[in-house]
Amino acid sequence: MAETTYSAEDFAPAPALASVQGISRPSLSYWQDAWLRLKANRRALYSLYIVIALLAFTLVGPVVWNIDPALQDLQQISQAPQADRNATIIEPYKPWDGADAPMVARLRLAEPPTTQAVRLVWGALPGAAGYRLYRNIFPVGEERAYGLPLFETLDPAKHHFEDRLDLRPQTYFYSVVALDGQGRLTDAFETVEAEVRRVITVEEAEAMGLAEAGQALAPGDRIKLQAHPLGTDYLGRDMLARLMAGARVSLFIGLVAPLIFIAFGVAYGAAAGFFGGWMDQALMRFSDFVVALPFLLFMILIRVISGVQPGESGVAPMVLAMVLLSWPATARLVRGQILQIREEGYISASQLLGAGAPYLVLRHMIPNTLGVILVTLTFAVPTAIFTEAFLSFIGMGVAPPTASWGSMCNEGIKTMLTHPHELIFPALFISITVLAFNLLGDGLRDALDARMRSRE
């Protein structure tokens, strides 16, 4: 074996290579890393966009669509979105005496029907001692569904009627039914279809600001009524404006209540976890008691106790009740985290360097639980929105005229069959908001907390 000889060069230090020493990729903080993870999660990212869009809808929306949500448009009640909004200018209403109308053989319209008035004349029905007049929005059909009774007379000579009752631009079916001497319905009836046209007088149009500047309106002119992109509700209020006003209430409760109760829960849990011992025991026993309270019963009870009378809006008591009842879950979570962190090496190091208790809690413990807290917050928002909607729906939340998505659903459900849009829009907003926050919460949990990462 040959002897190896070493020269002095072999013992010279190797040149320092930058490529070996340097960190090749930028160093990422916890939050930067979480943000990258969140961005990679498509579902969570889209949910984040939806949440931002909802906030814009609530805050910027009323500036763009500047309509008073309580303003009633009586010309367009329960109007579906995209409905025809043409109207014809007409002379002001003049009383009509149908007695002068010529005798006719069958029930018919004396004049073209308009939303101002529908004028009907009919001839004698066989054996009639009187008449009753009905209006229906569906054809009468075999089961003789005449509809809404409008008028009754026991004078067989009467043969005209003027309907001015809450007329809408749609098709009506009028029926006149013969009555016998005792005022009972007989089988003899006639029916007529009336396609009612929307009309508006010059005065009304001017009062609503429909006429363009300098435009002189004359009877017979066509005019467009106010636009309502999402239609109107049963009182003729603009749905879009109401949804924006409702978003303010729903999102306010949905965001503010969780923020407060989570802040409280963090303080409470941190105190319990940091001090430990009998203090921890006492604090946690109390939180166990609050958890055991039936949530919705006490939500309602707190509302009653705060002196909110039935029919009054109680936004503040609702937030208060949510705060009083919801904090224990956060407190328990934060306490567990703090108990864990308390044993970490960096806490001992910090203590050795002379850190006091407040410094430890505020600078080390709470920042290290912030990820978990943020996830809890995201999941608390949909729950709070649901609770608000639920309470407003059963009439224990906000009361008219204040709008919230829940109370709008409550109103919409009554006209669900004829005007479904009044229910669908607020329900859709609730669902989308809850869904977006839930998916965002899932994404945040995956991004922020390695231990709670879902296994899907």
Added chain:
Amino acid sequence: MLRYAFKRLMQGIITVFFIATATFFGMHSVPGDPLANDKAMTEKIRANLEVKYGLDKPLLSQYGIYMGNLLRGDFGISYTQENRRVNDIIREHFPVSATLGILAIAFAGLGGVLWGALTALYRNRLPDLVIMLLVILGISVPSFVFAALGQLLLVNLNDQFGFSLLPVAGWGTVAHMLAPSLVLGLGTMAYLTRLMRSSMLEIINADFIRTAKSKGLPATRIFTHHQLRNAILPVITVLGPSIAAITTGGFVVEMLFAIPGLGRYFVQAVQQLDYTVIMGTTVFYGAFLVFMVIVVDLLYGLIDPRVRLE
């Protein structure tokens, strides 16, 4: 086990005691008083009524009387319905709510376990995707919308078939119970499905499943005896809180389906500020929920021998 059960029971009783106390003092701190609703009332009538309802006594002795009556199971007399005892109201209306709730829990539990297991077995295939989409809907749509849509669907179906398939509202027969309990259980079912799916996925590749497969057990037996039994445990733990959610969710469903249950009665009592009925139903529901949670926790110990009840 027995000691643990006893301890939990005592804790439950203390909680109920606190609920009753909080409710009593809460309701007595409400501004205004329960007799203020009747307008025309002379001093004499008022004094007589106060004596009748015991409102002339000091607050603490009222509290003593109230708690004494509670111990004997007496909730008092309604303020708005003459001479009607709160006990009678609860006795009459609670069985209805309980039936509805039990059916809803049954729907939610069975459905959740079944769908959850199915989605886990068909992971990332069509049944999984379809069911998970429905689950997302179930979690994000409020129960009252389901109730309304369910009724709408029933109306249309009844119309299509030309006879009444299921009644749209009301109470009395089994047919009346199906639609509302399904609607009531839907949200919980969606939640349980999600839970069951993730718990099943955790187990599906566990060592003991591989062992069962390798010793040649048929797939159905592995499913029923090994996968289902292990995956079902987390579902049972959340059943307790679910009972609370379903009981209160019943308020809306009872209102919309015109069911004469206690939930609807409670909402009505709050609207009329009927103090004794509000206190009675709160304490009753509170006690019921507290003990249901305890029962579920104890059951969990029986079903899963690995769980040591401390």
